Amino acid sequence: MTQPSLEKGVNILREQIDGPVAAFFSSCVHCGMCAEACLFYTETGDPKYTPIHKLEPMRRLWEREFTFAGRIKKWLGLAPPISDEELEQWQPVVYDSCTLCGRCSMVCPVGNDITYMIRRMREGMAASGNAPQGLIGATTRAVKLGSPMGVKLATLEAQARHVKISTGLDVPFDEEGAEYMVVLSSMEVVNYPEYLEAITRIFHEAGKRWTISTEAFEATNSGIQIGVSDIAAELVGRIVAAAEKLQVKTVITPECGHAYTALRWEGPNLIGRPFLFKVRHILEVLDDLREQGLLQTSGMENDRITFHDPCQLVRRGGVVDPPRNLLNMVSNNFVEMEDHGTMNWCCGAGGGVSANEAADEIRLKAFKRKKAQLESLEVETLVTACANCRIQLEEGIEENEMEIPVVGITEMLAAHLVEHPSSDEGEQP
């Protein structure tokens, strides 16, 4: 990151103000409904967590420079400029207590996409040096080491060897012309290696050629969470370069919410051109395989299970039906939470919150919303499709002395996978 300064911050924030932002600020009637949709407000009752209030410095900049009346106020000295102190004061609400979950944007009666603005506001915060330390650390590691958690290729290769030992199958690295290129999240590599084994077996059964690039296997993007588009573009660029070098048809993002948003929706806009390959979430791919009859499972889970919708995947990403189709394949006791799908409540750890130690306390407070949802359902197992959600869910469940195991969909499917003897390698049964 370049040396931050207030001037840079304000300049960048100014660039972030576009038609939607101006329309949103012009329309707010201070009704407070966005607060009731935000878990940081509902779980604390503190009005400072009102989503639209998190944008006050940006709103002031917009009013001062983009409206007629504001320019007059500025000229009369009635609209003071943004100060460093002000931005610093806003850091906790812009970062620690916003997961960019997008729920506020669903309920605002005038139609404000508040989340869109908070994502943009972070660009100004970061450029002015007001991003939290934890996120700066993660971003720096992502740029220098290729992973926000500092996970190296050797770690992944070790996981691949484990997969080989337990399944007899190779995890293919750097295979040119494969149909799929898989990218992973560091959290998965470290905490949930089950995922790698699951996809290895599933793709083998489906007869699909896939690969992992040794040059770009990290899917997460701290640049998006902290709000530095240049870095976000660089991280996306690494995956793009690898995918184009290996000439794959589709890049598959892992069970991670923001990695999907980063690559699928922000990616092409960050690098300034459309991709030459498709980007799909693993659940979309699995759902396609299911439709084509290439994903066959046997047996059913009898436990009462529910699905936690990762915000970036569902509400902000549009992958709503695939997880449900897939779960119904292996469960005959799948129940929905009261607010689910695009209206689901965030786990409390997205949008960089989990990488930001300053947010630890409020993050666990925010989990109470999920806790209430889970308790009213009385489920035995919780399924999700994001490693970051999963860590938060596991931590929250433990903290609250509940006993609900958390599972990823992909591994749940793999546990029911119908496998054929692998003598006739690659051929379809």
Place this chain on the structure above:
Amino acid sequence: MSGAEFLLWMRGPGISFAALFFIAGVVLRLIEILMLGRTKNLAELRGSGSTAGMRTIATRFLPADANTFRRSLPTIVLGYLFHIGLFVVIFLLTPHIKLFQSVFHIGWPGLPTPVVDFFTVVALVSMLGLLWRRVSNRLLRFLSTGEDYLSWAVTFMPLLTGYLSYHHLLLPYSWMLGIHILSVALLLVIFPFTKLMHSFTLFIARYYNGAIAGEKGVQQ
């Protein structure tokens, strides 16, 4: 100045000036927003942004779901009552329609005056309720600024003075009607520079929100 002279002036130059100011202000504000535009989305889209945007303009007239409704119940109920009342009073009172007709040369049937009168009371009472919530509810008090109270006042006054003049209360009719028109003029002049602009800009806001989500395949 007599009541009749005052009324005559308000009806003529007074309200005309305010209306011109209103139109110029609103157009300026809309240009300020639309000029900024939105950069083209380069991602492989899952759906049409414009279709979803148009859809959201319509769907946001209703709360997102039952739980959202429940969580903000007083705000939503009072908000609906107020807006419906206001709409009926502005557009379905026969003297107002006659006024629009004289300016725009299009008319439409109005409602019987006693019905409109009822809606005026609905609007007035719900506005008092909204004001009460603004000052008594912790969240709303925190969010509220001077502009919120100003917008409230300039919207409340025309309703109140209209009601008083129709019922020949407080002041001689011509004075009260003159004050009613004055309060409308004030509303028109202040309108473009406050959150009252949401009456126009919410269509743009909803469109953008719906389009951004719709391009990703999220229906609202």
